Amino acid sequence: MATAFQPANRGGFTDAFVAKLSASGSALVYSSYLGGTDQETANGIAVDATGNAYVTAYTQSADFPTTAGAFQTAFGGGTCFTNRPCADAFVTKVASNGSLAYSTFLGGSGNDNLIASGSSTGGIAVDSAGNAYVTGATNSTNFPVRNPVQASCSMCDRFALDVFVSKLNPTGSALVYSTYLGGSSLDVGYGIAVDGAGSAYVTGFTTSTDFPVVKPLQRTYGSGDSDVFVSKLDPSGSSIVYSTFLGGVGAETGRGIGVDSRGAAYITGSTDSPNFPTANVFQATKVGEIDSAPRAEGPAPIVDVSPVGGGGVFGSKDRGVTWRSSNTGLISSIVNQVQFDPSASSVVYAATNVGVAKSTDGGQTWKGTELTGNIHALSIDPTDPSTVYAATSLGLFRSSNRGDSWNALGLNKNVTALAIDPANPLTILAGTFSEGLFKTTNGGADFTAINTGIPSGSVNSIAIDPKNQPWLYAAYGFPAKTVIKSTDRGNSWTQVKTGLPDQAVNFLKFDPKTGVLYAGTESSPSSINGGLFMTSNGGQSWTSLIRTSFDVHSLAIDPNNSAILYMGTGSEFSGGNGIYQSADGGSS
Numbered sequence: 001m002a003t004a005f006q007p008a009n010r011g012g013f014t015d016a017f018v019a020k021l022s023a024s025g026s027a028l029v030y031s032s033y034l035g036g037t038d039q040e041t042a043n044g045i046a047v048d049a050t051g052n053a054y055v056t057a058y059t060q061s062a063d064f065p066t067t068a069g070a071f072q073t074a075f076g077g078g079t080c081f082t083n084r085p086c087a088d089a090f091v092t093k094v095a096s097n098g099s100l101a102y103s104t105f106l107g108g109s110g111n112d113n114l115i116a117s118g119s120s121t122g123g124i125a126v127d128s129a130g131n132a133y134v135t136g137a138t139n140s141t142n143f144p145v146r147n148p149v150q151a152s153c154s155m156c157d158r159f160a161l162d163v164f165v166s167k168l169n170p171t172g173s174a175l176v177y178s179t180y181l182g183g184s185s186l187d188v189g190y191g192i193a194v195d196g197a198g199s200a201y202v203t204g205f206t207t208s209t210d211f212p213v214v215k216p217l218q219r220t221y222g223s224g225d226s227d228v229f230v231s232k233l234d235p236s237g238s239s240i241v242y243s244t245f246l247g248g249v250g251a252e253t254g255r256g257i258g259v260d261s262r263g264a265a266y267i268t269g270s271t272d273s274p275n276f277p278t279a280n281v282f283q284a285t286k287v288g289e290i291d292s293a294p295r296a297e298g299p300a301p302i303v304d305v306s307p308v309g310g311g312g313v314f315g316s317k318d319r320g321v322t323w324r325s326s327n328t329g330l331i332s333s334i335v336n337q338v339q340f341d342p343s344a345s346s347v348v349y350a351a352t353n354v355g356v357a358k359s360t361d362g363g364q365t366w367k368g369t370e371l372t373g374n375i376h377a378l379s380i381d382p383t384d385p386s387t388v389y390a391a392t393s394l395g396l397f398r399s400s401n402r403g404d405s406w407n408a409l410g411l412n413k414n415v416t417a418l419a420i421d422p423a424n425p426l427t428i429l430a431g432t433f434s435e436g437l438f439k440t441t442n443g444g445a446d447f448t449a450i451n452t453g454i455p456s457g458s459v460n461s462i463a464i465d466p467k468n469q470p471w472l473y474a475a476y477g478f479p480a481k482t483v484i485k486s487t488d489r490g491n492s493w494t495q496v497k498t499g500l501p502d503q504a505v506n507f508l509k510f511d512p513k514t515g516v517l518y519a520g521t522e523s524s525p526s527s528i529n530g531g532l533f534m535t536s537n538g539g540q541s542w543t544s545l546i547r548t549s550f551d552v553h554s555l556a557i558d559p560n561n562s563a564i565l566y567m568g569t570g571s572e573f574s575g576g577n578g579i580y581q582s583a584d585g586g587s588s
Contacts, residue, residue: 027412115137148237209221248277
């Protein structure tokens, strides 16, 4: 590498790098690795007036390069991610000639700038005096603070994080200020900018309905999966000038922010909300969709839900030979799940990213119900089909009149999965994004955590063994990427993943006739390491039915013939891969 302060990878998983191209782009002025013997990623870079570069993101290396006199020269991370090191943020200043000016850890004993999904964050800006302003996310209860506007983490439990905003002096030897910023759920900072007076402007996303707001443009959370936040801190960092939500009924993320000489802030990112706040628009409506995680279940006719990029609902009456669009009146083209009323096949419910839709004519036409927001899953009471439950980003809801009206139950969390005990429908299991599993035995009046032995991460699916109902199973996404089992109705759990790949498990589905349990996983686009799996021995071992380089999101089983399976697939990398059919129980 050209003029490198670290010319080689030090043997870890990945290193960060810093490179400077000449003005013509024809040559490297300098280029260097930046890392220790574990793992690093760099996400943010800023350059001052004299050509010094400032870099940030995270490291899991205790021997990450630091410099004498830097603010934090010792790694603060503990143990996370099933015996892997937690991550610290880092801030590194590279001089204009490519030498190391300063380098420091910035973190506590939890994860800093590393999110439960395995993704990373970290943004940086620099003012005219050479002070570095850094933002990201932390679940360290001992993240370094100084002159804070928020002295402690609002929710640093498992993989819930708060935003942090820190200002380092020009030599990197001390914090000018450092503060938490967040509410009672997941908050992540991505972008930061600074104006001429030294005020910092921060953006990212929040899932906290109680994220701190001051003189807000939008006072309340938009009711979807996430909202953008925009916050301005005064030059001392100890006071919020303003802070606001910015979002609709879908999912928003603020990725970048800039500020002009008059103090006006410019924000960019992504949204899938049809009602994202707009003004003086050059494009008034949403045209595309962002990624969805489709699932489909229910008796024939088969219904497929939106592939990656959105597509709505499709139906087939000839076992998948031909398909027709069934989207008239559908409130969104991103559909997470469909459910058929077992007592009236003409009644169909669709869980979309903006609310619950209902059809009374077998999916030919749809109408929205009063329940809005991102609906992760639906379940119908097996003894009373008029009772429908919805797992949403804002909690668990119930309708007692086939979706005409809804009431919130006693679980105010981001609920991602649910299952009803067929032997006792008042017993409901709920999985959450980052807070584990919960159980009610009184129809939702109150819930008890059932987290003994569970891993950390997002619960994607829950299944109850139809042949042995005390046995429960739960599928996990990142970072656990596993299946767990309880033989005592959730009082304790153990992992059952022998034969499963090291990939997020998207769903679990029992064949009620045979008792076979199926699991679909994610994959990597560069290798065939995911697919569809089955177990017939209570999870002691799993057998691969098909290995794929794309994600398996859903499975439908012909109610009249267990050998006929329909597998729904897709990938954010390769697009929708479509529906696969097997007539021999998954052998081919």
